[in-house]
Amino acid sequence: MRNQIFKMLKKTQLFLLSIFCVILLTIAYASATSLVPSNQTNEPNQFILQGVGPKYEDVQISYSTTSITGKPIFSYKDSKDSYSFTGDEILTEQMGKSKTVTVTLESIPDLRVTTLTLLIPAINFDSSAKEFKTVAILKTSKTTIAGENVVKGAVKSYEVICLKGTASYVVS
Template sequence: MDSAIAQSASAVAPQGIAPNLFELHNRRISVSFSATSITGQPLMDYKDRNHEVHARGDEIRVEKTEIGTLVTITLEPDADAGALLFTLVIPRAVLAAPRVEQALATVGIFTRSRLPPRLNVSAQLQTYDVVQLSGNASFIVS
């Protein structure tokens, strides 16, 4: 691509600002994820009628994928019933200015993991429940 076309394309499609705060909910769940904080660590607050989790730093697993950023926390640690994880799928978004909010619609995925019932038995060890979430993405200075 020659430089004139590249300059024209960049003028039409500005970079914008990547949001770093995501506040999402549905009738049962509210989730707030901040990609950074004053300490430089990510923060995630999750609440439903059975769980209230405030995670930070290494308690949050973040994976960038082609379908968006997957942000996972543990709601229930490994136990006899198995672990319960919550993964928020954050779609790519861009903000026109720092104080602008962008509406988002996405999903959260609950993953229930369990131990094999006994040795030498075939079994599915994870099940999934997908929920719809909506809310806003914004940019905060930390």
């Protein structure tokens, strides 16, 4: 019994630490100011990211706020799968001068829904590519036909993916 409690506390501690890191990053990005020179009106519209660390080194994310069709494009690749999204399949939310970009990677009725949310910080941009670090959050929500209340254990689980990459402006 003690061993089970210890394991549960350890998992809870790791989860809370991850959430704390995400909250700190979000606060830092939201409070950052972005001073764009008066002669510079372009914001970065393309973000190319790579996972950091051995567990995530095969993660690749590409996000363009617009394309030749005028719609945003988002792609995600890891060691197992590859996904592509366009237009309304991509949910973008502004958070001050930062933004979140969310896509649904998997939706299996009566089992689970997996989403990926990319945090994009405010970036001071002067038309040259800028390197930055951020995170993406994989959220898995257990689902049942009877609703969340009958799910045993945690209804949602979260995994934080550390990323590094470049932001640039591409004419489309």
